[in-house]
Amino acid sequence: MAGATANASIKGKQRPPNKKLNRGPWTAEEDRRLAKAVDIDGPKQWPIIAAKSGLNRCAKSCRLRWMNYLRPNIKRGNISDQEEDLIIRLHKLLGNRWSLIAARLPSRTDNEIKNYWNYHLRKKKLDKGFNDVGNSTRDMGSKNDHKNEEKNIRANSSNGGEEDEKATVDDVDDFFDFSNENPSTLEWVTKFLEYSG
DNA sequence: AACAACCTCAACCGCATCAGA
DNA sequence: GTCTGATGCGGTTGAGGTTGT
Numbered sequence: 001m002a003g004a005t006a007n008a009s010i011k012g013k014q015r016p017p018n019k020k021l022n023r024g025p026w027t028a029e030e031d032r033r034l035a036k037a038v039d040i041d042g043p044k045q046w047p048i049i050a051a052k053s054g055l056n057r058c059a060k061s062c063r064l065r066w067m068n069y070l071r072p073n074i075k076r077g078n079i080s081d082q083e084e085d086l087i088i089r090l091h092k093l094l095g096n097r098w099s100l101i102a103a104r105l106p107s108r109t110d111n112e113i114k115n116y117w118n119y120h121l122r123k124k125k126l127d128k129g130f131n132d133v134g135n136s137t138r139d140m141g142s143k144n145d146h147k148n149e150e151k152n153i154r155a156n157s158s159n160g161g162e163e164d165e166k167a168t169v170d171d172v173d174d175f176f177d178f179s180n181e182n183p184s185t186l187e188w189v190t191k192f193l194e195y196s197g
Numbered sequence: 198a199a200c201a202a203c204c205t206c207a208a209c210c211g212c213a214t215c216a217g218a
Numbered sequence: 219g220t221c222t223g224a225t226g227c228g229g230t231t232g233a234g235g236t237t238g239t
Contacts, residue, residue, distance in 0.1 A: 025207070047224070063225075064208065099227060114228070115206055204236075
């Protein structure tokens with residue numbers, strides 16, 4: 001959807017207005033004000049940003065809008081085959097840890113990947129008749145998904161002794177903690193996954 | 198043209214975790 | 219050690235666009 005910025009939103013959920021705070025779709029003007037506030041204060045201190053910008057929106061809402069829409073370098077729509085393949089593979093490894101998966105896909109947001117998975121890929125898998133992944137949001141719906149996934153990873157690893165348990169979980173987290181992102185990562189991870197899976 | 202089914206995606210909610218007082 | 223507010227994450231909802239009949 002073309003989404004693009006300016007029209008932030010004409011779409012989206014319309015809910016009964018809260019007594020005080022603005023809710024629902026963001027307007028272009030709100031976007032502009034939020035962007036300005038973030039420019040000044042940085043993408044942290046959301047309560048301050050929310051207050052300063054005079055948007056009458058909660059901090060959470062401001063943060064979400066920034067993270068999923070206004071943040072620079074966000075790529076929208078048109079998930080490529082390569083990206084889709086990567087999502088599938090990463091999901092197999094990580095489960096519903098969208099933020100981690102998103103971190104491996106430059107310029108994609110966790111929300112976008114989650115949306116994409118929830119409909120697109122889930123449907124694909126169902127069509128193919130597999131349930132092995134079993135992490136589709138509606139059937140699992142648990143925050144412990146990733147923990148289960150980690151358990152699976154542990155279970156699949158040869159010697160899952162008590163002692164190694166936490167280490168393994170940490171290893172997984174550490175392994176996927178690519179805090180120093182660079183453009184070649186996608187390629188690197190893709191290559192790695194070719195071997196792993 | 199009208200309607201229904203399908204699809205997309207922005208935005209909300211609730212909960213967990215973290216950090217500072 | 220406990221409390222509290224901030225932050226981050228995953229699940230879910232539902233409006234609106236698109237496509238098919």
